[in-house]
Amino acid sequence: MAEIVSLAEAIAAAVHDGDTVAMEGFTHLIPHAAGHEVIRQRRRDLTLVRMTPDIIYDQLIGAGCARKLVFSWAGNPGVGSLHRFRDAVEHAWPVPLEIEEHSHAGMANKYMAGASGLPFAILRGYRGTSLASQTAGVAEVVCPFTSERLTAVSALRPDVAVVHAQQADRLGNVQYWGITGVQKECVLASARSVVTVEEIVDVLDPRPGAVVLPSWAVSYVAVVPGGAHPSYALGYSARDNDFYVAWDAISRDRATFTAWLDEHVYHRPAGPAGPAGDAVLAGDTGTAR
Amino acid sequence: MAEIVSLAEAIAAAVHDGDTVAMEGFTHLIPHAAGHEVIRQRRRDLTLVRMTPDIIYDQLIGAGCARKLVFSWAGNPGVGSLHRFRDAVEHAWPVPLEIEEHSHAGMANKYMAGASGLPFAILRGYRGTSLASQTAGVAEVVCPFTSERLTAVSALRPDVAVVHAQQADRLGNVQYWGITGVQKECVLASARSVVTVEEIVDVLDPRPGAVVLPSWAVSYVAVVPGGAHPSYALGYSARDNDFYVAWDAISRDRATFTAWLDEHVYHRPAGPAGPAGDAVLAGDTGTAR
């Protein structure tokens, strides 16, 4: 059964140096506060896995937490490049970053294979692209019935999944709704999981489009209101589009980035982020929610 | 976009002699009225596909519509044997019945492969069982990454899917909830589809746990209140457990079965079944809803 603990306790217990960590959330419900806590606890040599390593991984990469990135699209959505990611790939700053890149369909199927207890998944993909030759864990398979050639991708089995959800109940059952992305597969594929939630409720009222993760399939739940900011939690917060835009300038320069990290992550008290903390963040970048 | 037509029109347009037809609904939402209409239109040489060919296929098999059955569990749930199925397999009455049998997991993955546009799916299954050697479309595959031996099952791609749902809107978008089974995969794997619904509504109010099939993924929608009877439609009707029990006696004897079919299927007016029709059925078997 999931343990309900503080964010700092959850990260300390679940995320270790050298781990493979997958933080998911497809634009919606990105676990930013948990990412900050990983930075704050100065984890190193992580293999970071995520379909869209947007700002959350730009921060972790820039902070020097990662030695490898497994991904399918690395950009700042609607804005442009991820400057910390590019600086790491192009100039090995602050440390070299190994990359393993896929397509979205490839990543989604890698998670599905992991969640299903299979060593691989098959899809129609990669064939004819340059990705097939550059990426580990991609192979050709032949259909035993039709002789068609298809692509096999190896399963993802992260050590830890980190996701954000709207609600948990007091038993640690988790519920999220809206765009539900690949989080169920991510949690079920991983050996351990941390779920930050907007709030704990007495009863999870059934919601249209909701995914419920039973408590026994989750390791740690931590209450972190606003923990997705600048991403959003449908029904609780709005996407802070202005912060995504502001990140372009913050992250473009190493010194500006380092100062931002210092002020907004390292020098922020450990423990759950809160609405107040988010207000500080938003205020400091000159944006309004 | 789906056409909203009568049940008789939908079956006439979608189901042809010799077709592979999959009627799904896992205990819940079994499209019994549509099955009766197929019998009434005297379709022949069908390959019937269904995970649990319970009473619905016992009727179609006994009526001589099928030449082959693809399935994973053929019983009367909570009651006992399917006598018409056994009579066809054991004594070729009324016509011989070829069988291709799988496990539930195998069938579910065969539908998933069909829905995904893949020629096969992989699973951990069949290995060490006698099924592997008796069943077509089952082969060993070796993982290109770990060398583990797994099982491939060929995709199901029925000509027609037939399912029952609670609601459609006037555009033909379909919504069902409760135990949702394998119906989405069945419809998406099939070239055509018929969906019978309890009612047409102006707006599909979002429901917890609901599956919505967009109109453009469905071929025909027919309004058939009570069309799942003796199965049920959550929120509309209750499972008629007594009919399942009564079926044991009705179906045990060829003459009794034939008389039942005559009275309740052939001599019932064509067109949508209705609550009145269901009441007749229920009354005739001495049960109350």
Place this chain on the structure above:
Amino acid sequence: MSYTADEMMTVTAAHALRDQMTCFVGIGLPSEAANLARATHAPNLILIYESGTIGAKPGVLPLSIGDGILAETADSVVSVPEIFNYWLQSGRIDVGFLGAAQLDKFGNINTTVIGDDYADPRVRLPGAGGAPEIAAACREVIVVIRQSRRTFVDRVDFVTSVGFGDGPGSRQRLGLTGAGPSRVITDLGVLTPDPQTSELTLSGIYPGVSVADIKGRTGWDLRVSADLSELPAPSEPELTALRGLLATMPASKADRVPPAAAASAPVTARATEGAAR
């Protein structure tokens, strides 16, 4: 308080479940035993049905694997492909509960055909359902079956679900991830696999039953464990709870048989009266 052999079997099966376990459960005896456990010593037992209902908490015994009460009381309802791939195959379920028409000394299960010729069977049974993958993937498997020379055979006519295959090492060679049958619970006693030979061995016996009775209703030369113990009779609260649960079942004009995951069916016409449930 007097009790029947079936009640003893169900209560013994319930004892095999511990609180907070995840249990993949078929309708029929497995569902009765699991719901009895939940009503007595294991209130937080997590019931998973192959209809996709995870954490179902039925207040009454469901008649079918897809009763509305399972969906309405579940923590989560998922699709059938998801329940098999993400929840069962992945190896995250503690215990699977299976029935059987035939069982052999290595715990292999037949629910497909009786007779040597698959194409022309003496009796056609319902088939596999979810049983093969439950037997393959759950951390352990408990089989519940009434015992007779017809059901307890040296070698099953058809291997629907693998127990220990041909003996030690079979499961590993086949890549089956779960540990296999941990016990077989019958209307006479309990069999457990010998750790060396994987052969099912009599390890528990019900009050008033003799070893000779049990050997007489076993189709192979049954070995008896050195640690054979007599199992406790059902307590009054357990019997009361079980009878209360059974009283919630809809009136039935035919015998009930465990369907689907717990697949079993009459082996002969006579068996409908004798062995089906």
Place this chain on the structure above:
Amino acid sequence: MSYTADEMMTVTAAHALRDQMTCFVGIGLPSEAANLARATHAPNLILIYESGTIGAKPGVLPLSIGDGILAETADSVVSVPEIFNYWLQSGRIDVGFLGAAQLDKFGNINTTVIGDDYADPRVRLPGAGGAPEIAAACREVIVVIRQSRRTFVDRVDFVTSVGFGDGPGSRQRLGLTGAGPSRVITDLGVLTPDPQTSELTLSGIYPGVSVADIKGRTGWDLRVSADLSELPAPSEPELTALRGLLATMPASKADRVPPAAAASAPVTARATEGAAR
């Protein structure tokens, strides 16, 4: 009513969509064009975003592929694995809309790296996103890209998404189920594949643009179709609708670039100003 080259491009892209089509759409120009079509001649256009939103009907332009308004107005929201496997890979989507950082004469797309050495790229772009499978599986693909010698190259540095591969027969050999790029819409005109050679050929030209202009901004020896036609300027209602849609976008301090499915990114720092959107 005067208009910009970008407006001409977006309106031309919108014209490529017919009512009731299913359209797999990326953020940025594809989303603008698709929503413009929905606001004008194709009110029942079915928009599908890779975030799993099927039949989204946003009243304002979403900034990201996962904006709440997409989920709130969708006919159905499904998981990311499902949108790729059941809806895209299965070949049931009519048209895919892609952007590109580099495009070659066979319609192959690069959104991964600029430079010859993947391990040490001159410029690191965002990568594949959903584009490779959109390019593989949609019944047809429309590419929207601003035209320059840097973006229109003879051979892309990295094949992220396959157009016609090496030419006729490539898609069949690779088992790609969709027909490939049906047209490439730029800020100067429209290119379509030659039915014999699969090479992109100039078939439509915008008012006031010369063939020489277009050849001068193409990195290969561009052929001109015998049926070259001048495309109509945007109508006043179209421009009004487009500007209305764009006015709903949140204020942005940086240029917008099409992300995800329509993956594209600044090719150089200068390109941020010049080519990104």
